[in-house]
Amino acid sequence: MVKQLDEKTTSDLIDHVGWRLWRLSRQWKDEFEAAMTAAGHGWMTQAQGAVVGQLRAAGVPQAELARQLGISKQAVQQFVDALEADGFVLRVVDPADKRGRIVQLTPKGAQALDDGNRIKQEIEARYRAAVGAERFADFMAVLDALFEDPSP
Numbered sequence: 001m002v003k004q005l006d007e008k009t010t011s012d013l014i015d016h017v018g019w020r021l022w023r024l025s026r027q028w029k030d031e032f033e034a035a036m037t038a039a040g041h042g043w044m045t046q047a048q049g050a051v052v053g054q055l056r057a058a059g060v061p062q063a064e065l066a067r068q069l070g071i072s073k074q075a076v077q078q079f080v081d082a083l084e085a086d087g088f089v090l091r092v093v094d095p096a097d098k099r100g101r102i103v104q105l106t107p108k109g110a111q112a113l114d115d116g117n118r119i120k121q122e123i124e125a126r127y128r129a130a131v132g133a134e135r136f137a138d139f140m141a142v143l144d145a146l147f148e149d150p151s152p
Contacts, residue, residue: 035119041112048079059104
């Protein structure tokens with residue numbers, strides 16, 4: 001057994017799309033987090049920021065947030081508690097289910113989301129400028145096509 005392991009050679013890692021996607025994703029995330037921190041929203045780069053990213057104007061039922069994020073109801077509860085304590089979200093009674101709660105953005109939370117959207121657009125504008133509008137549009141279309149159906 002030892003002899004077999006000694007005789008095995010280690011292959012070099014290949015260059016592949018996963019590596020390139022990961023590297024670009026990491027770069028984008030680092031840029032976004034630095035800009036959000038500079039804008040005073042460093043908390044949005046933490047796990048609870050994912051909750052805010054799921055909210056829409058009418059709000060989202062708290063139980064639905066757990067499903068959307070793929071995390072436990074208890075984790076969502078903790079994130080929403082912290083966001084509510086900091087004034088970024090509020091809970092209102094769900095008119096369809098009096099036991100449930102709808103999580104909504106406060107004006108302070110909406111401003112953080114608006115800042116995040118602005119920063120995302122600025123990053124995209126830099127990418128578009130680097131490769132040209134047509135190539136960037138093609139890139140976005142390719143990403144969408146691969147996400148929708150990765151099979152040939």
